[in-house]
Amino acid sequence: xxxxxxxxxxxxxxxxxxxxxxxxxxxxxxxxxxxxxxxxxxxxxxxxxxxxxxxxxxxxxxxxxxxxxxxxxxxxxxxxxxxxxxxxxxxxxxxxxxxxxxxxxxxxxxxxxxxxxxxxxxxxxxxxxxxxxxxxxxxxxxxxxxxxxxxxxxxxxxxxxxxxxxxxxxxxxxxxxxxxxxxxxxxxxxxxxxxxxxxxxxxxxxxxxxxxxxxxxxxxxxxxxxxxxxxxxxxxxxxxxxxxxxxxxxxxxxxxxxxxxxxxxxxxxxxxxxxxxxxxxxxxxxxxxxxxxxxxxxxxxxxxxxxxxxxxxxxxxxxxxxxxxxxxxxxxxxxxxxxxxxxxxxxxxxxxxxxxxxxxxxxxxxxxxxxxxxxxxxxxxxxxxxxxxxxxxxxxxxxxxxxxxxxxxxxxxxxxxxxxxxxxxxxxxxxxxxxxxxxxxxxxxxxxxxxxxxxxxxxxxxx
Numbered sequence: 088x089x090x091x092x093x094x095x096x097x098x099x100x101x102x103x104x105x106x107x108x109x110x111x112x113x114x115x116x117x118x119x120x121x122x123x124x125x126x127x128x129x130x131x132x133x134x135x136x137x138x139x140x141x142x143x144x145x146x147x148x149x150x151x152x153x154x155x156x157x158x159x160x161x162x163x164x165x166x167x168x169x170x171x172x173x174x175x176x177x178x179x180x181x182x183x184x185x186x187x188x189x190x191x192x193x194x195x196x197x198x199x200x201x202x203x204x205x206x207x208x209x210x211x212x213x214x215x216x217x218x219x220x221x222x223x224x225x226x227x228x229x230x231x232x233x234x235x236x237x238x239x240x241x242x243x244x245x246x247x248x249x250x251x252x253x254x255x256x257x258x259x260x261x262x263x264x265x266x267x268x269x270x271x272x273x274x275x276x277x278x279x280x281x282x283x284x285x286x287x288x289x290x291x292x293x294x295x296x297x298x299x300x301x302x303x304x305x306x307x308x309x310x311x312x313x314x315x316x317x318x319x320x321x322x323x324x325x326x327x328x329x330x331x332x333x334x335x336x337x338x339x340x341x342x343x344x345x346x347x348x349x350x351x352x353x354x355x356x357x358x359x360x361x362x363x364x365x366x367x368x369x370x371x372x373x374x375x376x377x378x379x380x381x382x383x384x385x386x387x388x389x390x391x392x393x394x395x396x397x398x399x400x401x402x403x404x405x406x407x408x409x410x411x412x413x414x415x416x417x418x419x420x421x422x423x424x425x426x427x428x429x430x431x432x433x434x435x436x437x438x439x440x441x442x443x444x445x446x447x448x449x450x451x452x453x454x455x456x457x458x459x460x461x462x463x464x465x466x467x468x469x470x471x472x473x474x475x476x477x478x479x480x481x482x483x484x485x486x487x488x489x490x491x492x493x494x495x496x497x498x499x500x501x502x503x504x505x506x507x508x509x510x511x512x513x514x515x516x517x518x519x520x521x522x523x524x525x526x527x528x529x530x531x532x533x534x535x536x537x538x539x540x541x542x543x544x545x546x547x548x549x550x
Contacts, residue, residue, distance in 0.1 A: 093434070094436050095436065101412065103166060103409065104166055105351070105353045105440060123320075131329035132155075133165035133166075133329060138477050138480025138481070140293045142484040144293070147488065155301050157303070159302045160302065164442050164444050167440060168444075170384045171277060177199075177469055178449075179451055183195055197248065200253070203221070205477055207221065213289075215291075219279065222278070222279065224274050226271065226376060227375050229376075231535045234270035235537070263373065265365075266429055313326065314326050327464065331443075333443070346444075347443060347445075348399055349396060350396070350417075353390050353391070354434040365428055378527050393423070399521045400514060410441050445467045450549060454486070463483060465483055478494070516547055524544050527544070
């Protein structure tokens with residue numbers, strides 16, 4: 088590692104994520120050991136699979152629900168994310184409205200906001216201590232061009248029913264002080280969570296309801312009414328794919344969703360003087376308006392968990408499952424963290440890790456169930472999955488039970504999206520996009536409006 092990044096004596100790179108440091112990385116539980124018959128089989132024990140199992144068993148306790156997981160519950164993005172329980176829509180208001188109208192796109196946004204409180208309520212009910220604090224989210228602009236984008240985003244939000252109470256401009260430093268910030272917004276619709284605690288607590292709640300989670304059980308084939316593994320086949324009326332960034336590993340689905348990498352570093356605990364100097368007194372989440380954006384949280388034990396893009400995509404939709412992070416990425420994240428908060432330079436990096444999120448070709452998440460084949464899925468959350476998975480789980484519950492509810496008519500239900508281009512086109516496209524974003528961010532330091540390079544990057548990948 089570069090000498091410019093101070094590392095703690097117990098520094099760890101990968102090993103899934105920092106979020107498991109306090110509890111230890113779980114060993115996979117017992118695998119499937121025979122053929123089974125069930126009502127519903129769910130492939131993937133991340134948030135989507137766990138929420139779906141939870142709501143199904145709460146609604147119909149008699150249902151036989153089985154979950155198959157290649158590693159352990161919470162191994163993927165559910166145990167590695169930045170801990171943002173956010174109301175931001177996992178997709179484009181405009182694209183949802185284009186097919187279903189303005190009112191329906193607005194309704195989807197309100198359901199996203201409500202889902203934050205639903206997650207909090209379930210955690211309270213089930214005794215899941217996930218370090219949840221709902222103190223909102225601050226987004227900052229650090230250049231004139233970013234500030235123009237930020238103000239425009241507030242104006243653009245209003246037609247979608249996002250009011251002054253949902254999102255507003257604030258003075259830089261009103262909520263917390265970021266070096267070089269020239270503009271900021273604040274929204275109450277975001278809560279800090281500890282991702283692994285939520286995943287593990289939800290897995291416990293699901294098991295308590297009578298759901299069996301077979302861990303260490305890779306699924307090699309999903310077909311109508313069955314999920315096949317090396318250890319046995321589960322046949323069921325409904326087969327739900329909840330694999331998000333790992334979807335490309337399944338046969339025939341390599342181009343379905345792009346597995347996009349995101350990386351994080353976390354500091355050692357910072358002293359009270361740091362929090363006083365920055366004015367970061369609560370558990371607000373922090374983001375910015377750069378194209379090559381960052382995201383951060385103040386952890387329950389007073390660290391900064393700071394994330395952004397590393398190597399955005401591996402050729403052929405490959406995934407580095409253990410979360411190892413490249414040296415250059417760690418350097419970039421540390422440089423950006425200390426640029427935002429110079430006082431953090433006296434700390435050190437305790438842990439770095441990476442994970443993948445699922446990106447559809449139109450960057451909009453979706454839920455789907457085919458009653459004829461029993462095949463269903465949800466995902467493509469583009470980095471907003473902590474909240475969206477809860478809404479997906481409740482929506483899949485209603486679809487599986489055959490009930491027409493306000494959730495089953497939301498505009499993300501049944502969306503059809505074309506596949507990503509074959510290689511090497513998708514590798515070239517994604518890496519070109521992020522190269523253009525990095526150059527655009529650099530150029531915008533002396534610009535008053537968004538760089539044309541960023542607009543070109545958006546057009547290349549349909550962002």
